[in-house]
Amino acid sequence: DADVTQTPRNRITKTGKRIMLECSQTKGHDRMYWYRQDPGLGLQLIYYSFDVKDINKGEISDGYSVSRQAQAKFSLSLESAIPNQTALYFCATSDFNDNEQFFGPGTRLTVL
Amino acid sequence: QKEVEQDPGPLSVPEGAIVSLNCTYSNSAFQYFMWYRQYSRKGPELLMYTYSSGNKEDGRFTAQVDKSSKYISLFIRDSQPSDSATYLCAMDRGSNYKLTFGKGTLLTVNP
Numbered sequence: 446d447a448d449v450t451q452t453p454r455n456r457i458t459k460t461g462k463r464i465m466l467e468c469s470q471t472k473g474h475d476r477m478y479w480y481r482q483d484p485g486l487g488l489q490l491i492y493y494s495f496d497v498k499d500i501n502k503g504e505i506s507d508g509y510s511v512s513r514q515a516q517a518k519f520s521l522s523l524e525s526a527i528p529n530q531t532a533l534y535f536c537a538t539s540d541f542n543d544n545e546q547f548f549g550p551g552t553r554l555t556v557l
Numbered sequence: 558q559k560e561v562e563q564d565p566g567p568l569s570v571p572e573g574a575i576v577s578l579n580c581t582y583s584n585s586a587f588q589y590f591m592w593y594r595q596y597s598r599k600g601p602e603l604l605m606y607t608y609s610s611g612n613k614e615d616g617r618f619t620a621q622v623d624k625s626s627k628y629i630s631l632f633i634r635d636s637q638p639s640d641s642a643t644y645l646c647a648m649d650r651g652s653n654y655k656l657t658f659g660k661g662t663l664l665t666v667n668p
Binding site for chain 2: 449485486487490535539544545546548550551
């Protein structure tokens with residue numbers, strides 16, 4: 446099955462540590478997205494990428510960076526994690542010119 | 558005022574009930590309207606998609622859009638325990654990439 450996978454699924458880290466969340470997809474989609482989900486706030490867009498050379502900031506990019514290593518891989522980094530970055534992080538993909546986004550299973554990140 | 562408002566619930570109903578989930582929005586530029594379903598510890602998955610005012614039916618699910626009132630609804634008939642999930646509305650201005658999500662409504666259907 447074509448799929449969107451995320452690693453790790455759960456991560457606990459300490460304030461100030463650098464952490465990377467990884468996303469891979471086998472759907473063949475060009476577009477990839479990173480969201481965070483907080484209770485009571487819904488899904489907020491962090492970064493999105495239309496292809497390997499096209500990366501754009503979303504609503505809440507401060508404190509985050511991304512890397513699109515290949516069409517199928519999109520990584521999210523927290524350079525110096527802080528407690529208010531504790532959240533559920535989702536990667537998503539979509540085909541060109543299609544609204545439907547396909548989400549990965551999520552990474553639960555806790556920053557102590 | 559947030560662009561998309563959705564009552565977070567929680568909403569608890571008995572099996573077989575008709576469920577109504579709603580979102581309002583303030584930006585008349587929104588053209589495409591979606592409902593995503595998110596089970597616990599899973600990512601959201603697209604449930605319904607509409608782009609015009611009116612109703613769209615798919616099995617037990619009906620999506621309704623009223624652009625004049627800036628109001629969308631999702632109705633679930635004969636609700637089942639397997640419908641227990643968080644339901645998120647999402648909207649697009651026609652960008653084909655930037656979705657604006659509601660906060661989600663947590664639904665529990667009790668056997």
